[in-house]
Amino acid sequence: MASSSNSILFTSFFIVLCCDNVSANGCYQSIISFGDSISDTGNRQQLGTMYPDIGFDCAPPCSHDGRCSNGRLIVDFLAESLGLPLITSYMNGKGNDGLVAGTNYAVSGASTLDSSFLKAGWSGNDVINASLGVQLAWFKQSLPSMCGNTSDCRDYIGRSLIILGPFGSNDYNHMLTGGKVIDEVKPYVRLVVDVIISAVNELIEMGAKTIIVPGNFPWGCFPSVLTMYASDGDEYDPTTSCLIKFNEFVEYHNTMLQTKLNQTRELSPNATIIYADNYKATMQIYLSPDEYGFTNSELLKACYGGGGPFNFNLSIKCGDPSMTMCDEPDTHVSWDGIHFTEATYKLVAKNLFQGPYTRPEFYSLCPMPSAPQMEVGLSSSM
Secondary structure, three states: HHHHOOOOOOOOOOOOOOOOOOOOOOOOEEEEOOOOOOOOOHHHHHHHHHHHHOOOOOOOOEEEEEEOOOOOOHHHHHHHHHHOOOOHHHHHOOHHHHHHHHEEEEOOOOOOOOOHHHHHHHHHHOOOOOOOOHHHHHHHHHHHHOOOOHHHHHHHHEEEEEEEEOOOOOHHHHHOOOOOHHHHHHHHHHHHHHHHHHOOOHHOOOOOOOOEOOOOOOOOOHHHHHHHHHOOOEEEOOOOEHHHHHHHHHHHHHHHHHHHHHHHOOOOOOOOOEEOHHHHHHHHEEEEHHHHOOOHHHHOOOOOOOOOOOOOOOOOOOHHHHHHHHEOOOHEEOOOOOOEOHHHHHHHHHHHHOOOOOOOOHHHHHHOOOOOOOOOOOOOOO
16 A cells, blocks of 8 residues: 555545435435445455455455455445445454444455356356355345344335445456457346346345446456457557447446336336446546546556556466556556556546436435535545
C-alpha cells in the first residue's frame, strides 16, 4: 500500500433517504451484497485460509484487508454514504451479531453459473465453488442469526439495500481462457443473464424491495485484457486505445441484462430494481482522464504489476520481487491489471449514486439535500 493513501483523510458524503422501504431513521437498515472480486471484502481471503488448496487470487500486496484493491471498493463507499458501517464479509462474521448491519457474500473469482458446469466445460479445477447460487444458499443459512423468524426476516430483507453483482465476468473469462473466442462465448450470455434474473426474482419472493443489479465494466480497457488478448488484427478505439471487440461484448451482456430487468420490473411492480451502469460510469474516466485527476500516460497501465507495456504479466504472482509498484496509485485507474484502484472505485461510486448512471437514478429515489465531494484515502476503520 502506498503511504500517500494513508496520509489522506476520508470525509463521508451522506444520502438522506425517503423511500417507503427504509428504516425509521431515514436510512436502509443494512446492505446485503453478492458478487465477485469487485465487491469481495474478505470472503476469498478467509476461504483461502480455511482451504489452502483454493488459494487467494488477489493476495497481499495486491489486496488490502481482503479487498482486491489498494483500499475501499464501491460497496464500501456506498455503505459509508448511507451512514452504515462497512459490511462484514460472511466468512468473517458467521455467528456474529454484527451481521445484522449487513453482510457481504461476494467472493473473488465467483461465477454466475454453477462451478461444476464451468469445470466440465472449460476450466478443470480452477473454478471456486462460490457461484451466485452458493452465495444465495449462504444468505438463507445465515438469515436466522440476523432476523429470527420468517416474518421478521421478510421485514429485514425489505428494509435492506441488496446489491446483486456484478456477475458474469468470471464465467466468460473461464470460457475465453478455456479456448473459446468472443463469438463462441456470446451464446452463453443469455444463460448467465437468466441466472441473474432468477436470483432477482428469488430475492423479491423473499421480501426484497430494493435491488441494485450492476452491469459489467469496459474490459477492453483493462491492462490484463490488453496484454492477454491483443493481436495484430484487433481494432482499438481511437479515443481510448481500448480493445473494441471486448467492450462491444460487455455492452452486449449489459444490454441483454437491462432488457431482462425491464421485463422483471413489469412483473414485480412493488419492488425497485435499479440497474447500475458500471460501463458508462467507468468509461467517463477513460474518455476524460485529466478531468478526473488521472495521468494520460498511465491510463491503461496497472499500478502494481509484472512489467510489459501495460505492467501486467499473468505468470507473475502478487509479492514476486520482480513486480513494481507505482508511486502514486491515485493517478492510476487500474490497480493490478484486473481490478481498480481505490481512487477509481470512489469516482465510479460517485458517478453511480450521485450521478446519472443508475436506472432509475439512485439519488432520485433517495434524494440528497446536497452532494459534497468524497475524498480518497483510507478511513481509520480500514
